[in-house]
Amino acid sequence: MAKSGQHGGNTRQMAEKYGRKAEDILDFSANINPLGMPQTLRDAIISQVTCVERYPDIDYQHLHQAIARHHAAQMSRPESDFPASYVIAGNGATELIFQWVQQTQPRRALIVEPTFAEYRQALTRIGCDIERFVLVEQEGFAVTERLLAALHEELDCLFLCTPNNPTGLMPAPALLQQILNRSAELGIQLFVDESFIDFLPQHRGLTDVLDRYPNLFLLRSMTKFYAIPGLRLGYLLAANQPIMATLRDTREPWTINAFAALAADILLQDHAYAQQTYHWLHSEQSYLFQGLSQLPGLTVYPPAANYIFFRLHRADFDLQHALMQRNILIRHCANYPGLSTHDYRVAIRTREDNQQLLEALRDVLAHC
Ligand SMILES: Cc1ncc(COP(=O)(O)O)c(C=O)c1O
Structure with a gap:
């Protein structure tokens, strides 16, 4: 079966690697509805x-x-x-x-x-x-x-x-x-x-x-x-x-x-849960897409679902590592056939979390 590094959501492995607690990591690497289970x-x-x-x-x-x-x-x-x-x-x-x-x-x-x-x-x-x-x-x-x-x-x-x-x-x-x-x-x-x-x-x-x-x-x-x-x-x-x-x-x-x-x-x-999800995604999808699109050095691809794919025009810079310094985990896409070290994917989360990601990215990209 797949090796652990091949999927998002592996907060246990990343916490071990970076000497953190898994529950302290803000996980943008797995595309899970942030509203939680109904x-x-x-x-x-x-x-x-x-x-x-x-x-x-x-x-x-x-x-x-x-x-x-x-x-x-x-x-x-x-x-x-x-x-x-x-x-x-x-x-x-x-x-x-x-x-x-x-x-x-x-x-x-x-x-x-x-x-x-x-x-x-x-x-x-x-x-x-x-x-x-x-x-x-x-x-x-x-x-x-x-x-x-x-x-x-x-x-x-x-x-x-x-x-x-x-x-x-x-x-x-x-x-x-x-x-x-x-x-x-x-x-x-x-x-x-x-x-x-x-x-x-x-x-x-x-x-x-x-x-x-x-x-x-x-x-x-x-x-x-x-x-x-x-x-x-x-x-x-x-x-x-x-x-x-x-x-x-x-x-x-x-x-x-x-x-x-x-x-x-x-x-x-549970139609109410589905409606709440559409409502959340409608606002957060465009919020995060626009926020990412305004950052320097990124090409951001328009999302259809609850995650966003982007390319950083600095193949030598490890963005996942830089964000892990701030306890934020994003998915690097280097192990997807056809992609490389400058490709990343982030889940769309709540407004507060998305703001935190954008702030961290602004800061990291300003200094890379
Ligand atoms: C495209 C796609 N298909 C299937 C799956 C597997 O989903 P499940 O958790 O239901 O096994 C995933 C999980 O990330 C996925 O991204």
């Missing part, structure tokens, strides 16, 4: 704490039904249009990346990079040949029509992250549709990671077209939007019943704990 879930876990005394339902029937119901309602379609058989929940989205790769055994895959490292990890583990489609600075790290030309019939699957982590961009809807059509024509399975799509209130992702594309697999994570990375919950959506049935039949039992199993129904119905 009160509705906290109450449910406390009142149902004895559920740990029983095994969870091995089929997670209620969990799958709750997720399916949510998507049917979101699309204003009858529940029968989005059956529970379209859903497989996992112990975080990460588990499902590995499980899907393990089961479908692609021989040749294309990854749009730089992106989340675990697609490559999972594919490497099964000895898959990996081709890369590289997002480039000259195109603002956007997915462009060049990707269509990179698709060919020798490919078994394509991994695409929308919005992409760490660059934060969403492909244009028309282009996404073309990618979908071209993949279907060429017999390529399209694995689209929509783990951050919930932060975009105007987007439903590709759930509406699942029915029409049996080659389409959508990955969702609940850990970021609902601030439960320690609880772990994600899910895979697909209309492809043969593959979904195999995934269901071959998975290890009980990988989702009893609290996570009860969480989806509560979280997906």
Whole structure:
């Protein structure tokens, strides 16, 4: 599995390295909703704490039904249009990346990079040949029509992250549709990671077209939007019943704990929390983006979700190290294929935290 330095949120490791307490570090490296876990879930876990005394339902029937119901309602379609058989929940989205790769055994895959490292990890583990489609600075790290030309019939699957982590961009809807059509024509399975799509209130992702594309697999994570990375919950959506049935039949039992199993129904119905999140993000996304854009020596990329990617035009200056002197942890992106030591990502946090980050950056960049 991934090494510890490859992800954000490793405050334990950074605290050890810098001789600090993990709880004193202001963590901008993990993209977690700063509103914290919803009160509705906290109450449910406390009142149902004895559920740990029983095994969870091995089929997670209620969990799958709750997720399916949510998507049917979101699309204003009858529940029968989005059956529970379209859903497989996992112990975080990460588990499902590995499980899907393990089961479908692609021989040749294309990854749009730089992106989340675990697609490559999972594919490497099964000895898959990996081709890369590289997002480039000259195109603002956007997915462009060049990707269509990179698709060919020798490919078994394509991994695409929308919005992409760490660059934060969403492909244009028309282009996404073309990618979908071209993949279907060429017999390529399209694995689209929509783990951050919930932060975009105007987007439903590709759930509406699942029915029409049996080659389409959508990955969702609940850990970021609902601030439960320690609880772990994600899910895979697909209309492809043969593959979904195999995934269901071959998975290890009980990988989702009893609290996570009860969480989806509560979280997906907590519309007040979703509205508060949109409200917070609406103001803080533009506040932090504008604040960063005014700093000298940075190129800041417009965010779609709850994190911002930027390039510092001083490859020899270690900005993460400089900010750790002030107990602020940001994500350096040097270990993403296609990026280097001048690339960084910061989570969007509360106004107070964002101000603190901007002040620290102003100071550090004035003296570097
Ligand atoms: C793009 C992307 N997909 C999936 C995941 C995994 O999320 P989870 O915590 O649900 O395993 C992450 C985590 O950072 C991510 O950035």
